[in-house]
Amino acid sequence: MLKGLSIKNFALIEQLQVSFDSGLITITGETGAGKSLLLGALGLLLGKRADLNSVKDSSQKCVIEGVFSVAKYNLKSFFEKEELDYEDETIIRREILPSGKSRAFINDTPVTLQSLASLGVRLIDIHSQHQTLEVTTNDFQFEVLDALSGADREIESYKRGLKLLKEKEKEVHTLIASQEEFTKEYEYNAFLLKELKEAKLKPDELEELETQYERLNNIEEIQERLSGSIAIVSSEEVGVSDQLNTIKANLSKIESYSGSLKELSGRIDSVYIELEDIYASLRDEFDKLEADPQQLQAASERLQLLHNLQIKHNASGINELISLTEVLQEKVAKTESLTEDIEKIKEEILVVQAQLDKVAEKIHEKRNKALPKLIKELEDILKALGMSNATFQASLELQDKYLTNGKELLTFLFSANKGGAFGELKKVASGGELSRIMIAIKSILSRYAQLPTIIFDEIDTGVSGEIAHKMADLMMNMSKNLQVFSITHLPQIAAKGQSHYKVYKEDLNNSTITQLKLLSKEERIREIAEMIGGKDISDSALTHAKALIQ
Known part of the structure; x- marks a missing residue:
C-alpha cells in the first residue's frame, strides 16, 4: 500500500508531501486542477520514462518519492534477485536532474527503469477509462479465472514442467543441428x-x-x-x-x-x-x-x-x-553417439509431456468448475451496476499445444442486450461497459487474491444516480482487502471514501501551483455539496452532502 508521497518541482507542483491510510481514498477537484499530475508523478515511480519538460523549474532537480508498505506482497524473492535491501516499508525515489538525466532508487540503491517497473506493477495498479482494454485480453481473463479456480499449485507445477520441456526441446534441436x-x-x-x-x-x-x-x-x-x-x-x-x-x-x-x-x-x-x-x-x-x-x-x-x-x-x-x-x-x-543422445532426450521429452498432460487436465477440471461461478458473480455485479441484461458465454477447450499457463483455449463472449449477439469484449463492449466490467472483475479478484493498491482514474465517467452508489459500494468492499484510490467527479463515490483529498490550484508569488490537501469533515461536506450543486452551495446541497457522508 502507498503510505506516503512526496513531490518536488514537478509540473505545477512546487512542493507536496502527503500521507495515506488504508481503505478507500477519494480524490476530487475541478477539471484541470492537476489530478493527472499525481498520476504522472506516480507513473515515474512505477518506471515510466522521464521528460525534462515535466520539470517545473528546469534549473532545479525534480524529486518524487513514495513510501510503500510491502509486507503482504511476498516480495523478498524479488529483492534477493535484484540484490536489493528488503524493508517492510520500502522507499522508491525518482530524480530528474537539470541535465535531463533520470535516476531511480529503491531503498537508496540505484536501479534500472526495468527493475523499477518490475517492482511497480506489484505495488500499484492504475485504471482509467482508456486503460480498460486489459480486460479484453486472454491472459487477463485467465488470471481472473485462476484466482477463483484455486489451481495455483497446479499452474506453478505446469510452468516448471513447461520450462523443463522447452529446455529439453532446445537441447534436442541443438543436438540435431550438431548431428x-x-x-x-x-x-x-x-x-x-x-x-x-x-x-x-x-x-x-x-x-x-x-x-x-x-x-x-x-x-x-x-x-x-x-x-x-x-x-x-x-x-x-x-x-x-x-x-x-x-x-x-x-x-x-x-x-x-x-x-x-x-x-x-x-x-x-x-x-x-x-x-x-x-x-x-x-x-x-x-x-x-x-x-x-x-x-x-x-x-x-x-x-x-x-x-x-x-x-x-x-x-x-x-x-x-x-x-x-x-x-x-x-x-x-x-x-x-549423437543419435543415441537424441533418442534418449526424445524419450525424456515424452515423459515430461505426459506429466504436463496430467497437470493440464487437473487445471482444466478446476477452471471448468470455477467458470460458471465467475460468470454468475460478474453478471450479478453488472446487474447492480445498471447492466441488467449483461450476459457472458465462456468455454474452455483443451488443445494439443502447450501454452504458457495450460493447454486450454478460453472463449469469453459478451452481450450487453437481451437477445443480442454474443461477441468478443473488445468488439462489442463500449468504453463505459468495459469500465464497469473492469471494476466488477477487480471487485471479484480482491476477494480471492492479494492485489496491489488500485487507482481508479475517473473510471466512473458516465455513471450517475443509484448506479454511482453501487459502484461506490463495490469500491468500499474492495477496500476491506486492499488500498483503493478513486479519482472521481461523482459525489456518491467521493462521500464513501474513508479519507478524502482535494486537488486544487492556487496562485502564489505570480505562479500557479497545484496543491493536494486532506479535507476535514466540514471541508468535505462543502466539497461534496459543491459537486452536487455547483459553486453556489445551497442548503439542500449541504443537507444532501451530509446524508451521503452519513
Whole structure:
C-alpha cells in the first residue's frame, strides 16, 4: 500500500508531501486542477520514462518519492534477485536532474527503469477509462479465472514442467543441428583419424628418429673417423698412448727434484688414464657400428611420413599431431553417439509431456468448475451496476499445444442486450461497459487474491444516480482487502471514501501551483455539496452532502 508521497518541482507542483491510510481514498477537484499530475508523478515511480519538460523549474532537480508498505506482497524473492535491501516499508525515489538525466532508487540503491517497473506493477495498479482494454485480453481473463479456480499449485507445477520441456526441446534441436553438421564432416574426420592412428605417433619421437637416421646414413664416415682416431691413440711408437708413456717415464725420473715436477707427473698420469678410457669408448662405438640398409630405409620412410603429416595438418611437431588425434577422436565419437543422445532426450521429452498432460487436465477440471461461478458473480455485479441484461458465454477447450499457463483455449463472449449477439469484449463492449466490467472483475479478484493498491482514474465517467452508489459500494468492499484510490467527479463515490483529498490550484508569488490537501469533515461536506450543486452551495446541497457522508 502507498503510505506516503512526496513531490518536488514537478509540473505545477512546487512542493507536496502527503500521507495515506488504508481503505478507500477519494480524490476530487475541478477539471484541470492537476489530478493527472499525481498520476504522472506516480507513473515515474512505477518506471515510466522521464521528460525534462515535466520539470517545473528546469534549473532545479525534480524529486518524487513514495513510501510503500510491502509486507503482504511476498516480495523478498524479488529483492534477493535484484540484490536489493528488503524493508517492510520500502522507499522508491525518482530524480530528474537539470541535465535531463533520470535516476531511480529503491531503498537508496540505484536501479534500472526495468527493475523499477518490475517492482511497480506489484505495488500499484492504475485504471482509467482508456486503460480498460486489459480486460479484453486472454491472459487477463485467465488470471481472473485462476484466482477463483484455486489451481495455483497446479499452474506453478505446469510452468516448471513447461520450462523443463522447452529446455529439453532446445537441447534436442541443438543436438540435431550438431548431428547434421558433424555428419557432413564425419567421413573426412574418420579418414584423418585412421591415418593418424595408423602412424602410431609417440611424443618426442622425431628427435630420436632424426638422430638414428643421421647415424645410419653416415655410417661409413663414422667408421672411418673412429678407426683413424683409434689408430692415433694406439699406434706403436707414434701413437698418443705411446707418446704419453714416454712423457710419463721421463717425469717419473725427475719428479723427486721439486714439487711442481711431481704435480706435472701426476697430471700426466690422469691424462693417461682418461686417454685409456677414451680409447676403450672409441673401440666400443666402433664395434657397435654395423651398416643396416633396411633400418636406414625404415627410418627414412618414417621421417617422410611424419614430415608429410606435419605439412598436411600444418602442425609444428609430433605433440601437436597427437593433440589433433585426440580432437578428431572426440569429434568422431561424438558424431557416433549423437543419435543415441537424441533418442534418449526424445524419450525424456515424452515423459515430461505426459506429466504436463496430467497437470493440464487437473487445471482444466478446476477452471471448468470455477467458470460458471465467475460468470454468475460478474453478471450479478453488472446487474447492480445498471447492466441488467449483461450476459457472458465462456468455454474452455483443451488443445494439443502447450501454452504458457495450460493447454486450454478460453472463449469469453459478451452481450450487453437481451437477445443480442454474443461477441468478443473488445468488439462489442463500449468504453463505459468495459469500465464497469473492469471494476466488477477487480471487485471479484480482491476477494480471492492479494492485489496491489488500485487507482481508479475517473473510471466512473458516465455513471450517475443509484448506479454511482453501487459502484461506490463495490469500491468500499474492495477496500476491506486492499488500498483503493478513486479519482472521481461523482459525489456518491467521493462521500464513501474513508479519507478524502482535494486537488486544487492556487496562485502564489505570480505562479500557479497545484496543491493536494486532506479535507476535514466540514471541508468535505462543502466539497461534496459543491459537486452536487455547483459553486453556489445551497442548503439542500449541504443537507444532501451530509446524508451521503452519513
